[in-house]
Amino acid sequence: MPLPKFILNDERVKTSHGFYLLNAGGRFDRFLANPVMLDNHDMTRLVGKWENLSVEGDLLVATPIFDDGTELGNERKGQVERGFLRGASIGLYIQAAEYRTHPTTGEEELFVTEWEMLEASVTSLPSNSGALTLRIYDAGQPIAEEQLSAYLEKVVKLTLKTNNMPNTTGGGGNSAVLTLSAPALGALGLSGTPDSDSISAAIVELSARYKQEKELREKLEAEARTAREKACRDMLSLAVREGRITADQQPIYEKLAAADYEATKTAIEALPVRASLAAQIKSSAHGATIPSERMSWNLHTWMKNDMAGLRRLKAEEPEIYAEILKKV
Template identity: 70%
Template sequence: MPLPRFILNDQRVKNSHGFYLLNAGGRFDRFLANPVMLDNHDPDRLIGRWEDLAVEGDLLTAVPVFDEGTELGRERKGQVERGFLKGASIGLYIHAAEYRMNPATGENELYVTEWEQIESSTTALPSNAGALTLKIYDQGRQPVPEERLAAYLDSIVRLTTINEKMPTINQNGGGGAPAPASVSLTAAAQVALGLSGTPDSAAISAAVVELSARYEQEKAAREKLETEAAAAREQATREMIALAIREGRITADQQANYEKLAAADYETTKAALEALPTKASLSAQVKGAAGGSGIPAERKAWNLHAWMKEDMPGLRKLKTDDPEAYAEILKRV
């Protein structure tokens, strides 16, 4: 039985990555030279090829031809014939994108205006009924990680805006479409951009987009680490100063000053606090004149309530060191 045509793209529908893909901006020459069909964008799972790639109104469609010489190819073909597998997904490289007013929604939305088809895959998880999931590749034909995608698209939009403002150089000497301008770069610049030979403006633009996306990803990762480090340092400062207050090295009204000092120089502040003497517990003052335990003269009049309020640790020490004095205090409620 003939297999159904698959919808590879519906330019009216926003895809799962949040943009519209315009069919008119597609470049298909390299894809048509080797129209591979992958299983869910896995380069190690070739399951067939695509034929009769065509634009039908707003739709980009093609007919799948499965490789029945492989078990996976036969399996996927059977799933299509039985109506269980209906989704397709384009793998593409983006050359240009811009924000436009969408007349259907009245909102300013992202449109990919120039792109190249790398491959197309069958997939069980379409992002919507028309425009299916997409796999976006960078200049080196490597998939762009999901966490880098927003920065990658933003870089392309900014570079597209810059290119539109630059004068076009027509190297044909007359009519016809302008050819990409050849640009001279230093050897160091070519190495930094990962280019070789004599790159044209399009190749340089693509390399700059990739470099910018990597920079944005690394910047975001660095900012995250810096935020986490700052939070950890603030927590350590709070704990250090709280301990100093508990140990009697400083008083509670000095807390704000030491927090400012620690924010400026944590290690020096830590050393300064550790150098301060701890305040002896009142219980340490409970010593008898003859080597036994006793009660200081200024506390002779304390009743049980006063001890519990002023020096509970000292009261516990009396219980251990001077049970008789402790028993007398219990009587003075």
């Protein structure tokens, strides 16, 4: 036989947690995508699903479809058919709440005005005559009973803060008038009391101008950086050729020049220019000799420190050059 509809919420009845849940504030998209029916909010005990979720007057109702292929689902279905189980419980996120004067009692009561339905459970312990009890979640986890009061107060404060934010959209389709300081008006190129449309247009124009100037500045900075790097390379290459520094020292001076080009340039210019190693080759009656400090140099060292001198040795002193070739 067809199962009766369950009342998931009666917005006229205060829940056991002390607030009224307004059906109009419910969001059901996530629930309808997966309308699970749990057993007393136990995520590990799926007993079926819900169909035909709808609002009928003050009631939020749905039809239970039990999974009678499972022992627990079949058991709960039988309890409903035999009239032993009629309780339902919503699991929800509360997104906004506020205190209002109850239209019937005249008392200040807490109303949940925006909420999202996550699941609905069958339960044997309804909290009001509408067969409603609730499980409230935050960040995917149920809120403990002792923490619920503080949580609801936090939601109320956030709702109040949101509702008290100034309305900048105006009414009746007219642009709202905003008050800006004189410096702000000057920065936007405005005067008087411009409306929000004028301010928006000025901000868009200012943003476009800023973007254009930013791109130009970045281009100029890149060009200056490239020129500075080339100047550093040229300066240090010349210093190596002149013998002011060695090739091994060049990386050190590159870091110094990157930090302070002018100071590095001054320091290098203060270093003496050293004669080419080839120029230091001495001629004597016994033939050409190489300075003693160069005697241990191999081919790689000559190529690194004085390629010009090595070529001169090859042309003018082939025997010495031949000895150097042996020291690879």
